[in-house]
Amino acid sequence: MGLLIVLSGPAGVGKGTVCTALRKRMPELVYSVSATTRQPRPGEIDGVNYFFKTKEQFLKLIEADEMLEYAEYVGNYYGTPRSFVEETLAAGKNVILEIEVQGAVKVKEKFPGAIMVFLLPPSFDELKARITGRGTESMDTINTRMNVAAQEMSLLSHYDYAVMNDEIERACDKIRSIIIAENCRRERLPAHILHMAAAAEKA
Template sequence: MKDDKGLLIVLSGPAGVGKGTVCGALRMEDTNIEYSVSATTRKPRAGEKDGVNYFFKSKQEFEKMIENNKLLEWAQYLDNYYGTPIDYVTETIDKGKDIILEIEVQGAKKVKERYPEGIFIFLMPPSLAELRSRIVGRGTETEDVIDKRMMVAKDELEMMENYDYVVENDEVGKAVERIQAIVTAEHCKRERLIEKYKQLVEVE
């Protein structure tokens, strides 16, 4: 017996840890999990599509969304805005489907303030050396930007204590299995199902 309301799953961690890759693999494995597309003012990388990877917005467009309270969370990271459009998230949860947000640590903190019943998962790199290697391997960042990302990553790792779960992304397949186990366990929590079970034993 499953609870009617979907889960809000927040997957967060340092830039370059592989959030997008893990999220994509998870969605291939679990068709009940919807992906919440974030909005950003950064330029698209090669192969990225508007409305699929991100909603790519101008700074003016993004700031209008902030003013109109259309974002569940938003953050500024390395001179760009990132945020989560709120309407799609709430509609999906109300339909009984789980939705996963793949966001930066700053954004996750804001979501927790507004939606504390969410499931917060911190994706951790095997090591800082491996994290740097992954960022370098993208071939999209200058050495100066990479250094800045690594400095930010060290601060973000200290925020791990604010999360419910920590998953190491040593191998994508294993990381996906761990997240699936977390989601299954959360759906079986007593407090999510207690009202349904009470109905089974009610005396007419």
């Protein structure tokens, strides 16, 4: 069974940038593409960055129980297709989800063994500067996102790890170290090794 790594944090914290850099370092990580009803940003590609859906299409996926998690965030829906994640984990591959905080908490409820990583901004001022720097949001939306970010910070206790994104490469190093350490946990050793250890204890 593969590991499910959940990377989330406030909008604008740099989840996508860090996830992309991490996947270049760890090409064996399987990225689960999320679905969303928001409009594509310049350069985003359907099926690569997100599966872009209409609200009607998204609601049909929910009704068919085809979403592992979903959440409404600042007027748009975001969610994770269920079957791809379950089949990939069953094949023994590690899957990384880059999702919003609301959805991440729901995944933890369904997958208690998920490795939860919260990506932190260096400060709220820096977070606001990053969101404003996109040039794609109105001031009303920016203020809404900042209010939501403050609420999301209160959910930090649901996470196993917290990584500050003050520098992309440093953040990637920390997350990579977390994944390597989790793969080395005793309970994740192959069954024959565990049986061998148990037999040695009885000898």
